Amino acid sequence: MPTCQNCSTTWTMKETMKSSSVLGIRMTCPHCGAAQYVSKQTRKNFSLAVFFVMLLNLLIPFGxxxxxxxxxxxVFFPFLFYTYYKHMKLSNEEEPLF
Ligand SMILES: [Zn+2]
Incomplete structure (x- = not known):
């Protein structure tokens, strides 16, 4: 589970889901109120996972x-979001992807 880099509190699944938004990577810690950002590595891994799930589309032309x-x-997307929240790492600063 994500741990706040400001107060070192580990968030519960409920708190993580409440703090995150679909768009944007900025989250607010429910314990100390500090702005937290989803780390670059977490976003990279999640994008890669979504990409691989999307590859399933390539099966359609094969019947x-x-x-x-x-x-x-x-089945895959709820699982993806669950692992995304479960393994999310936070950072105090916004890390650009590139
Ligand atoms: Zn905090």
């Missing part, structure tokens, strides 16, 4: 029904 592919997204 796999699109419904199977979309159905598998329903």
């Amino acid at each position: 796999i029904s699109p419904w199977y592919v979309f159905g598998s997204y329903l």
Whole structure:
């Protein structure tokens, strides 16, 4: 679970989900109120994971029904977000991706 780099408190899953937004990487610590940012490595790993799940689209031209592919997204994306929150690392400063 993510640990605040300002007060060293480890966030619960509920707090992490509440603090994060779909857009943007800025989060506010529920304990000390400091701004925290999702680390560069976490964002890189998550983007890579989403990319690999998206590769499933490539199966459609090979005769796999699109419904199977979309159905598998329903399984993969909740799992992805769960692991994203679970292994998220925080930083005090915004780290540019590139
Ligand atoms: Zn804090």
